[in-house]
Amino acid sequence: MLNAIAKPFGKLMLFLYNLVGNYGVAVILFALAVKLIMLPFQLKSKKSMMRVSRLTPKLKELEKKFGHDQQKYQQEMAKLYKEEGANPMSGCLWSLLPFPILIALYNAIRYPLTIMMGVGEDLLVQGGALLQRLTATGWVSSGNQFYDQVSQSTWITEHFDQFASLNIPQLQRLNYSFLGLDLSKTPSLTFWNDPNWLPAFGLFLIPVLSALLSWLSMKAANAANPQTEQQQGSMKFMNMLMPLMSLWICFSMPAVMGVYWIAQSVFAMAQDMILNKVYTKQLDAEDAVRIEREKAKEAELEAKRQETERLKAEGATVENKNTSKKNKRAVAAQKEVERKAAEARAAKLAKKGVAEEEAPASQVGERRYARGRAYVPDRYTNPAEAEAKTMAAAEESAAHEETDAPEAQPESVETPALAEDTAVAAAEEPAAAEPAEQPEQAAEEPEEKSTGGEE
Secondary structure, three states, X not given: OHHHHHHXXXXXXXXXXXXXXOHHXXXXXXXHHHHHHHHHHHHXXXXXXXXXXOOHHHHHHHHHHHOOOHHHHHHHHHHHHHXXXXXXXXXXXXXOOHHHHHHHHHHHHHOHHHHHXXXXXXXXXXXOHHHHHHHHOOOOOOOOHHHHHHHHHHHHXXXXXXXXXXXXXXXXXXXXXXXXXXXXXXXXXXXXXXXXXXXXXXXXXXXXXXXXXXXXXXXXXXXXXXXXXXXXXXXXXXXXXXXXXXXXXXXXXXXXXXXHHHHHHHHHHHHHHHHHHHHHHHHHHHHHHHHHHHHHHHHHHHHHHHHHHHHHHHOOOOOOOOOOHHHHHHHHHHHHXXXXXXXXXXXXXXXXXXXXXXXXXXXXXXXXXXXXXOOOOOOOOOOOOHHHHHHXXXXXXXXXXXXXXXXXXXXXXXXXXXXXXXXXXXXXXXXXXXXXXXXXXXXXXXXXXHHHHHO
C-alpha cells in the first residue's frame, strides 16, 4: 500500500534527477514541488491561523475572566470563534499533510530500484537475475536490509557496464554525490572515528542544520501569530518536539532525508514571510470594514436610544404595534388609576382651600419627580442652557421637598417601568375583581337573622 502511494513521488524524483543530473539538487527541487502542490491548501490554512491569532487579545480577556472555570472558558471561546467565523482546527489539519509525503519520499529513497526506476521486485529476490549479478560482481549487504537497495543502486552505478547485458531498460546510473558528500550514507554521531572524517563531519552537520532550521521555521511562524498562555504552553512542546524528531530521523536515515528536511524548512520560512505580508494587508482591510460596520450599528442604536429618551421626556412615545391587547388593557387601567388619584387629590386640596401647584416637567402621573428632581426637558435639543436649567430645577424641587415627602403615592405607580406589571397583577387578583359582591352578601345576612327570630 505504501509502495503504491510512494511510486508517483519516486517517478517525480527520477524525473527531476534526469532533469538536473544531481541527486541533491533533485531532492531540493522535489521539496519545492511539494510546496507548490500543497500551496492552495496552505494558503487557506495560513489565513485561518492568522485570523485566529487576531482574536488573541479577546481570548486573553476570556482567559482572565473564566480561567478558573475551564468548561465556561471553552464555551465562551467556541462562541467567539463562531461569531468571528474563525476555525482554529483548519490550520492544524493542513499542517499534518507533509508527513504522508515525507513517508512516501522515505520509501522512494529506500527503494530507488523498485520505486524510483520501476525495476521488477522479482529480479531482486533470492534467485533473481539482478541479485545474482550483484553477488557475482562482489556486492555484499551491509547488514541493514532497510537500505540494501540504496547500496545496490550505488554499486550498480559504479559497475554499470557489468549490468548492461541483463537488458533491464529501467536500470540506470544514480549518483548520490552532493557537495562532495555521499547522500546515500547515514550520518554518524562519532564522525571522528571515520578515516575520511571531513566528509563524515559534513554528513554529521546535515541533521544538526536540519534541526536548527526546523526550530527557526516554527519560531518564525509563531512570532507572527500572538498566542494565549495555554497556546504558548502547547507550542513550546511542539517547538521542541519537531526539531528533535528531525534530528532523530536524519541521524537514522540516509543523509538525503536531511537535505529534504533542510530544503523544506527554508521554503517554509520564505512562504511564511510572503504570506504574512499579503494576508496582513487583507485582514487589516477586512477588520477596517468590520469595525466601520460595528461603529455604524452602534451609532444607529445610540441614535434610537436618544430618540426614545427624548420622546419619553416629552411624553410623546409612540405606541408599539406589537403590544398585546392584555398589556394595552393593563396600561389603560393604570392610567385610570392615576386619573382617579389625581381627581381625589384635587378634591382634597379644594376642600382645604389650597390651590394646586403647577405640575413640574419631571412629573409622571401623580409622581412629581419621576424623571428626577433636576430634570430638564430640552437637555438634548438645547444643551447650552441645560446646566443652568438643571440647577434651577434642583433648587425648585428642594423647596418643595418637605411638602412632597409625606405624600403617599399609590403603590401601583411606584415607577413607570412597573406600571404595566402592576396593572396586570391587579387585573389578575380575584379579590380585587369582586369587591361589589360584598355589600349584597352583607344585605342578605339580616334576612336570615330576622327569619330565625320569627321562627
